[in-house]
Amino acid sequence: MKTLLIFPIVVALFFSCGSDNSKKETTNSDNVDEPNSSNSDNKTDHANKAVLLWDGGIIDKPNSKEGKWVSSYQFGNTLTLTGETEENTEEKKNYTEVTGPDGKSGWINDYLIVKNAYVGVVINDVVLYKNPDVMSVSNDKVKKGEIVSVSAEDKSGFREVYGREKKVKGFVNLLENISDDQLDLKVAVLFKKALWKKTIEEKTKELQTILDDPANSSSKLLEVVKSKLEEINPPSIENLDAIIDSTSSN
Numbered sequence: 001m002k003t004l005l006i007f008p009i010v011v012a013l014f015f016s017c018g019s020d021n022s023k024k025e026t027t028n029s030d031n032v033d034e035p036n037s038s039n040s041d042n043k044t045d046h047a048n049k050a051v052l053l054w055d056g057g058i059i060d061k062p063n064s065k066e067g068k069w070v071s072s073y074q075f076g077n078t079l080t081l082t083g084e085t086e087e088n089t090e091e092k093k094n095y096t097e098v099t100g101p102d103g104k105s106g107w108i109n110d111y112l113i114v115k116n117a118y119v120g121v122v123i124n125d126v127v128l129y130k131n132p133d134v135m136s137v138s139n140d141k142v143k144k145g146e147i148v149s150v151s152a153e154d155k156s157g158f159r160e161v162y163g164r165e166k167k168v169k170g171f172v173n174l175l176e177n178i179s180d181d182q183l184d185l186k187v188a189v190l191f192k193k194a195l196w197k198k199t200i201e202e203k204t205k206e207l208q209t210i211l212d213d214p215a216n217s218s219s220k221l222l223e224v225v226k227s228k229l230e231e232i233n234p235p236s237i238e239n240l241d242a243i244i245d246s247t248s249s250n
Contacts, residue, residue, distance in 0.1 A: 058106030128170030
């Protein structure tokens with residue numbers, strides 16, 4: 001009789017433990033999956049972003065004639081899409097509502113932006129293809145130090161890129177030659193600003209400042225800056241004579 005009473009208790013305990021173990025296994029399984037989801041925010045996760053290709057701004061209405069200026073931005077700035085679009089049939093233009101890096105929202109002509117894209121800087125010369133196909137290679141290149149927008153949409157291993165004001169347009173298949181590192185982008189902007197200076201002396205000063213800043217020491221673009229500095233400041237005749245003498249003596 002005692003044996004009959006004990007048996008149901010043992011069975012109940014067995015199923016109870018099994019239920020607890022299954023809960024633990026489920027919890028552990030969930031914990032393993034969570035870190036993987038954090039990796040989703042990469043270069044393919046830019047569906048709600050757009051890159052500005054011109055120095056321009058946003059207006060409060062999708063109408064260039066009636067809209068009032070809300071805020072202005074620079075080439076390469078990243079804008080966030082709100083999801084609202086509108087076709088202006090009078091102007092025959094499409095407008096998209098965006099939020100700028102300053103938090104202000106407004107409308108912008110679609111021609112001025114590239115949607116589903118991120119901004120990068122070329123760290124090695126990149127050959128452009130006319131289409132996402134190796135057989136469509138062109139003679140065009142994007143040189144080191146150039147800032148471009150890169151489509152996050154993968155087309156058979158290719159990504160579409162645009163340069164400032166769409167003067168550069170094509171496909172690339174070597175993304176390792178384009179960096180989206182914040183330091184590289186900062187140095188690229190400073191590099192461009194240095195080249196916009198009017199005199200060689202001003203350019204030299206700005207380029208040297210980039211090289212002397214220890215915060216820039218790990219940038220992949222420092223060699224580009226050094227090369228440009230040497231290009232606009234070739235060695236003097238005295239220095240060349242000294243280099244020749246040194247080489248001859250060795």
